[in-house]
Amino acid sequence: MITSQNWADAEQLWDFQQMHHELRPCSVAIGLGSHDLGVADVTADLYHRGMAPLIVFTGATSRTTRERMPRGEAAHYRERALELGVPDSAILVEPHAQNTGENISFSRLLLTEQDMHIDSVLLVSKPYEERRAYATARKLWPDVEIVSASTSMTLSEYVDSIQDSHLVFNMLVGAQQRLLSYPQQGLLVRQDVPPDILAAYERLCESGFTARLTARQ
Structure with a gap:
């Protein structure tokens, strides 16, 4: 079950991951x-x-x-x-x-x-x-x-288009993890991640959206 807190956290990650x-x-x-x-x-x-x-x-x-x-x-x-x-x-x-x-x-x-x-x-x-x-x-x-x-959509609109909310949430969490861990492996340049984004990411991990994670760093 996806809670209102899960949605709020995912929306934070959704906005942060876009470069605008x-x-x-x-x-x-x-x-x-x-x-x-x-x-x-x-x-x-x-x-x-x-x-x-x-x-x-x-x-x-x-x-x-x-x-x-x-x-x-x-x-x-x-x-x-x-x-x-x-x-x-x-x-x-x-x-x-x-x-x-x-x-x-x-x-x-x-x-x-x-x-x-x-x-x-x-x-x-x-x-x-x-x-x-x-x-x-x-x-x-x-x-x-x-x-x-990328396509211009809200998180809710995107989930409706994919018809699989858990897939989207898991992929979103996986993208955030790689943004955090891959610079240490020389795979991408470092990006500053605000504390509120880190907190939202951790809450989603604790809620079980971990299917797309690599081994936790």
Whole structure:
């Protein structure tokens, strides 16, 4: 059962994880693979709005996407973008990445192999992954400007769209944990986390939303 305190804590994390960047045109849009096909929708919309002339969809499968996206996250994202009118010539697919670091590194390698000059990246993710994705990209691709983007939704609206509140809460808590622990492992740049966000995160862990945690640090 999800309590009112759980919701309040999750909403704090939800807002903190979003970077609230002002969108601007970039060299490429990179859609990070996940269980959420809405990332492809947002990326396609940004393409149509002239925010990027090229899209890279990146992602293999994970334990949460093997059944939902059996052909791989990037492949399903591409199919969705084509349905939404993005030309195939504007889409590159990176089908091997299995985590955010690989999403960034493999996409960078793919673009290098295509002899593309990239000075800015429109990084499209789930709303609660924006900050971690940004911090990862700043670590692994420090010489480009990163602009974060995601669908504009409240936590309640997002849960309604996914139809699995526990999945969203567990993923949100997992994203926050990685933001805290991964800088020590050299996987992303450090982000300052306010005390109230730390307290909300700990309460959610104590309430059992730990399915997406790595070994606690």
